[in-house]
Amino acid sequence: MSSGNISFVKDFFIVGFPGLQPGYYGAVAALLLFAYVCILVGNGIFIALFTLEKRLHKPMYYIILNLVVSDLLFSTTTLPKIISRYWFQDGSISFTGCFIQMYFVHYFGSVSSVILAIMAFDRYVAICNPLRYPNIVTKLNIFCLCLAAWVLTNTCPLMMAIRAYPLPYCSGNTIIHCYCDHISITSLACINRALYGVPAFAFAMVVLLGPLAFIIFSYCAIIVAVLHISSTQGRLKSFSTCSPQLIIIALYFLPRCFIYLSSIIGINFSTDLRLVIIMMYSLFPPMINPLIYCLRTKDVKETLLKKIKVSMNPLFIPTKVNVSTVCV
Structure with a gap:
């Protein structure tokens, strides 16, 4: 393509769901805002509990803390702009800002994937x-x-952003997605996308399938070990310690694998349905994970209940202190 046909894009416009009627913009914005508030509150509560309660300063909860931080940063990177798009009809994002968002989207997604593998190792x-x-x-x-996990996963997303940034863009500036990602951006470039899409796809497969392969190996070994436990109560207790992590891992990996495999085996979705699935696996784990930590993890549940009792009954504090002093 000649340079005369190339228009230099100064900013991008995030379309979101292309089939969504304007009359539903407010409802979708409110739903996304509700999801974002739930993510902030739920994960913020865990960070507060971890900070205030020394009994949570254990290796397993340090892993969860890293996952919480990654979830918060990913949601804060993606949700405010798409909420603004539907609430204030402001979907414009600067050229540089779109690439910054793309970098953080892939970076935080990669970090979460590796953190889940560390959780399986634990x-x-x-x-x-x-x-x-x-x-x-x-x-x-x-x-x-x-x-x-935070340092090593930084390289590939950074290289993806650096390689995509200087490309000539002439296929419009509308991004058919809820945030800037590598595919949505490079599809607007006036080049053979295979030169950039294939390495990016290979990176996605390594980041997704590498940790997933380790997780599958870990839990297969865990199942074998648990089945060798003689008592039924012991087997149930061992499985119960793994169930929170299994739920988190399933929420993160299964929808992603479904999206990637569907494109490989030729299952076609409408653009809107594909974006709905992407937003579900982007939002559900950060929303549901705090509930799993609090309801399925004994230490966190007890700490949360204790803090609630303290907030509801100030006289509970000195009583608890005196009992602890006596027990010590």
Whole structure:
């Protein structure tokens, strides 16, 4: 394509759901805002509980803390702009801002994927090597693993953004998505997209399937180990310690695998349905995960109930302090 046919884009416009009628814009904006508030409140409560309660300063909860932070940052990166698009009809985003959003979308998604693998590693050691658990899963080791997740996953999203930024864009500036991602941006470029799409697809597969393969291996080993436990009560207790993580992992990976596999085997969706599925697997885990932590994790549930009792009955505080002092 000649340079004379290339129009240099100064900003992009996020369309969102292309088939949505204007009369439903307010309802969709309110629904997205409700989801965002739930994410902020639910994950914020866990961060507050973790900060205030020393009994939660355990390796497993450090892993959950990293997942919470990643969920919060991902939601804050994506939701405000699409809410603004439907509430104030302001879907415009600057050229540079769109690439910054694209980078963070893929970065935080990659971090969450690796953190879930670390969570599976924690359960694998706890059940398959319980005697060595205190020596293997230490705060320092978990800190190093989580730090590696934040540092090492930064490279590919950064390279994707750097490679896509200088491309010539001439196919309009409308992004048929709820946020800027690599596919939606590079599809507007005046180049053979395969040169950029294939490496990006390979990166997505590595980030998705690499941790997922480790998770599957870990839980297969866990199932084998649990089935060798003689008592039924012991088997149920072991499975119950894994159930919160399994729910979180299923919410994160299953819809993503469905989207990728459907495109490979030739199952076609309407654009709106595809975006609905994408938004569901982007929003449901950050919304539901705090409920799983609080309702399915004993320490968090007890800490939350204690804080609620304290807030409802101020006299509960000195009573609790006196009893603790006596017990010590």
